[in-house]
Amino acid sequence: xxxxxxxxxxxxxxxxxxxxxxxxxxxxxxxxxxxxxxxxxxxxxxxxxxxxxxxxxxxxxxxxx
Numbered sequence: 001x002x003x004x005x006x007x008x009x010x011x012x013x014x015x016x017x018x019x020x021x022x023x024x025x026x027x028x029x030x031x032x033x034x035x036x037x038x039x040x041x042x043x044x045x046x047x048x049x050x051x052x053x054x055x056x057x058x059x060x061x062x063x064x065x
Contacts, residue, residue: 004048011041 018034 001052004045004052007041007048008045011038011045014038014041 014034015038018031018038021034022031
């Protein structure tokens with residue numbers, strides 16, 4: 001969970017920074033690659049979140065017998 005929090009926190013600050021970069025200097029190859037990287041990190045966060053939900057479900061529904 002800590003890794004997922006750090007990932008979403010870094011992604012949101014990077015998204016703000018790239019938006020600021022684009023508004024000041026326009027779009028170029030760097031901002032396009034940075035935007036793609038931000039999108040991939042949000043997808044990675046979604047994978048971490050789904051994994052946590054599945055893990056929590058398995059933990060709560062395990063058979064102790």
